[in-house]
Amino acid sequence: MSLPEISFEFFPPKTAEGIDKLRATRAQLAPLKPKFMSVTFGAGGSTQQGTLDTVLEMVGEGFEAAPHLSCIGASKESLRGILALYRAHGIRHIVALRGDLPSGMGEVGELRYACDLVAFVRAEHGDWFHIEVAAYPEYHPQARSPRADLENFARKVKAGANSAITQYFYNADAYFRFVDDVRKLGVDVPIVPGIMPITNYAQLMRFSEMCGAEVPKWIAWRLENFGDDRDAIRAFGLDVVTAMCERLVVNGAPGLHFYTLNGAAASKAICERLRV
Numbered sequence: 001m002s003l004p005e006i007s008f009e010f011f012p013p014k015t016a017e018g019i020d021k022l023r024a025t026r027a028q029l030a031p032l033k034p035k036f037m038s039v040t041f042g043a044g045g046s047t048q049q050g051t052l053d054t055v056l057e058m059v060g061e062g063f064e065a066a067p068h069l070s071c072i073g074a075s076k077e078s079l080r081g082i083l084a085l086y087r088a089h090g091i092r093h094i095v096a097l098r099g100d101l102p103s104g105m106g107e108v109g110e111l112r113y114a115c116d117l118v119a120f121v122r123a124e125h126g127d128w129f130h131i132e133v134a135a136y137p138e139y140h141p142q143a144r145s146p147r148a149d150l151e152n153f154a155r156k157v158k159a160g161a162n163s164a165i166t167q168y169f170y171n172a173d174a175y176f177r178f179v180d181d182v183r184k185l186g187v188d189v190p191i192v193p194g195i196m197p198i199t200n201y202a203q204l205m206r207f208s209e210m211c212g213a214e215v216p217k218w219i220a221w222r223l224e225n226f227g228d229d230r231d232a233i234r235a236f237g238l239d240v241v242t243a244m245c246e247r248l249v250v251n252g253a254p255g256l257h258f259y260t261l262n263g264a265a266a267s268k269a270i271c272e273r274l275r276v
Contacts, residue, residue: 007165007255008038010026011261012054018262051067065091066094068094070099075110076111094121095165098117131163132164133164135164136153137166138213154186169193171214195257196258198237238269
């Protein structure tokens with residue numbers, strides 16, 4: 001089996017130690033020849049400078065970098081400035097998201113939804129940027145209904161998105177069904193599965209609760225019963241996620257996007273297994 005195009009997601013580090021760790025992570029993942037590396041953008045743009053600094057360092061290392069950009073809580077003028085800055089530095093790939101309001105902030109901003117942000121970027125910059133958007137195979141936790149969520153996704157694509165990256169999941173059938181459903185709505189862009197390696201039970205359950213991703217009961221039960229045996233958790237997680245990735249690739253997924261949490265080992269191990 002040949003590995004499809006892969007990409008990795010990082011968050012902007014806040015300390016000198018974190019910066020050094022991320023540099024080491026990129027060096028370990030570089031031999032896998034990722035298509036691009038994305039960098040998250042804090043709620044309300046709270047990590048704007050860190051995102052830019054990280055992206056520019058990655059570009060200097062020869063990687064294609066894709067900064068995240070969220071519209072919630074932002075003005076058109078502030079977004080205009082960020083986009084102009086990215087363009088001035090030759091960045092041509094962004095991940096456009098609605099995002100979350102920072103704690104305590106009550107202003108939604110001038111653009112309420114991700115589809116509005118996509119349309120704004122297209123109106124301001126034409127085809128300069130390749131725009132990724134988010135997809136939710138198990139449906140966005142704030143969606144009114146599954147149908148409404150599918151239609152929201154279709155609106156983002158019709159506003160000008162080039163491709164999509166999904167929220168992570170551990171049920172491949174949810175991904176395949178989502179793709180089938182949006183194809184029926186006329187959506188034909190690539191939809192890349194987001195992959196979250198399993199390395200820590202408590203962390204995984206906390207993240208999944210926050211973002212609405214389902215951890216199947218059999219996986220959660222096994223992880224819980226490993227207790228503090230981190231090696232057993234990592235080995236089990238590697239088996240489970242690699243098997244899911246194999247199924248996704250064999251059945252036509254156009255790529256794999258790894259949520260690394262700024263670490264290399266788990267994502268690298270999965271990719272190395274997939275190349276066998």
